[in-house]
Amino acid sequence: MKLTERVALVTGASRGIGRSTALALAADGATVAVNYRAGKDSAHEVVEAIEAAGGRAAAFAADVSVYEEARGLVQEVIEAFGDLHILVNNAGIAKDALIYHMEPEDWLDVMKVNFGGTFNCTKSVLEHFMVTRDGVIVNVSSVMGERGWTGESNYAASKGAIDAFTRASAVELARFGIRVNAVLPGFVPTDLVAGLSEGEAAKHMKRQIPMRRFAMVEEVAGAIRFLSGPESNYLTGVLLNVDGGGMAGLGLGRSKW
Numbered sequence: 612m613k614l615t616e617r618v619a620l621v622t623g624a625s626r627g628i629g630r631s632t633a634l635a636l637a638a639d640g641a642t643v644a645v646n647y648r649a650g651k652d653s654a655h656e657v658v659e660a661i662e663a664a665g666g667r668a669a670a671f672a673a674d675v676s677v678y679e680e681a682r683g684l685v686q687e688v689i690e691a692f693g694d695l696h697i698l699v700n701n702a703g704i705a706k707d708a709l710i711y712h713m714e715p716e717d718w719l720d721v722m723k724v725n726f727g728g729t730f731n732c733t734k735s736v737l738e739h740f741m742v743t744r745d746g747v748i749v750n751v752s753s754v755m756g757e758r759g760w761t762g763e764s765n766y767a768a769s770k771g772a773i774d775a776f777t778r779a780s781a782v783e784l785a786r787f788g789i790r791v792n793a794v795l796p797g798f799v800p801t802d803l804v805a806g807l808s809e810g811e812a813a814k815h816m817k818r819q820i821p822m823r824r825f826a827m828v829e830e831v832a833g834a835i836r837f838l839s840g841p842e843s844n845y846l847t848g849v850l851l852n853v854d855g856g857g858m859a860g861l862g863l864g865r866s867k868w
Contacts, residue, residue, distance in 0.1 A: 612640030613840050618692045619643050620685065622675050622732060623702030625650035628751060628799065630657050631832035632699055637666035639836060641697065644688040645670045648702070675702050676723040681731035689739060696743075697839045698736050700729040700773075701751040707762045718765035725769035726776070733780060737789075744788035749838045750777050751831075752793045754854050770795075774850055781848030790847040792838045797854025799826045821856030 619636045623629040625647040634657065637643045643661060645668055647654035654670040661668040669691060673684035689695050703725045706717040729750050740746025755763050756770030774793060781791040798816055816825075834853045837843055852858045 612638075613842075614697075614836075615640035617641045617696045617839075618688070618694050619697035619699065619839065620646060620671075620688050620695060620732075620736075621699040621701055622646040622728060623648070624657060624699075625653035628796065628828050628831050628835075629699075629701040631828040632701060632835045633657050633668070634660060635829070635832040635836045636697070636699075636839060637661040637668060638664065639840070640666075641839075642666075642692050643668040644692070644695075646673055646675070646684060646702070648672070648674050675700075675728035675732050678731045678734070681728065682735040685732065685735040685739070694743075695736060695739055696745060696747060698732055698746070698748045699751065699835055699839070700732050700748065702728045703751065703769075705763075705766050707766065709762055710764050713765065718768065721765040722769045722772070725766070726772040729773050729776060733776075733791075737784070740784075740789050741787045746784075746787075746789040747839050748780070748789065748791040749835050750791070750793040751835070752777070752795045752850065754795050754797050754852060754858055756795065757850075757858065777850065778848050785847055790838075790843070792843070792846055792849045792851065794831060794834045794838065795850055795852045795854065795858075796831045797826055797852070797857045799828055799831060819857065820854070821859065824855060826853055826855060 619641045621629050621633045624633040624645040633643045633645050645654045645657050658668045658670050671684055673680040675681045706721050750773050752773045753770040755767040756774045777791055777793040831853050834851055
């Protein structure tokens with residue numbers, strides 16, 4: 612196992628991509644801090660699943676959109692496990708609406724959690740990572756940060772901010788031995804996009820993906836695990852699409868072939 616003796620903190624790890632990521636990192640030997648804000652029972656179920664498989668984990672409550680809580684979370688993890696090597700900034704929310712109907716709170720709340728949580732946790736781990744000169748940060752972004760979609764302006768803006776922050780922090784932190792990368796999932800059937808992942812909407816969207824299916828959470832988690840591990844030691848500032856080829860095409864249509 613390639614992550615033995617590594618400690619990982621995964622934010623928003625009680626469900627969806629975060630849950631799958633926590634399980635994947637633990638399966639490869641990492642000790643995992645399972646962060647949650649409201650899903651206490653679900654977070655403890657993730658911990659129990661890891662422990663049942665022979666791994667080590669614990670659940671930690673914190674709202675990462677609040678800097679003081681993010682900083683306290685990082686300190687608590689280091690105190691509990693004695694070290695920290697990997698940060699996965701996964702916590703996120705969506706409040707979809709057309710711009711005309713969007714309330715100011717809708718975009719601000721999304722930005723605070725999605726980008727704010729990423730900034731807060733990144734800043735919070737830096738003191739430890741810079742001293743040890745051994746840190747990996749993986750930000751969970753989205754293809755929405757690179758392309759537009761109706762009703763997703765606030766979510767897309769928050770993910771675009773994460774993409775820019777990933778590149779800038781990778782350049783800034785490389786001299787301290789800290790790598791920063793991001794995964795950009797395409798459409799993944801999770802609670803966050805439940806309205807788009809079923810029915811006619813899902814059929815329409817799948818026709819626009821070269822591989823003709825949505826990603827599985829395990830596939831996104833696999834990419835995060837890769838960026839967290841030694842195989843990617845020379846990668847930093849990378850935005851890795853996990854989208855079945857969706858970002859590779861030109862336009863939304865199909866050729867006669």
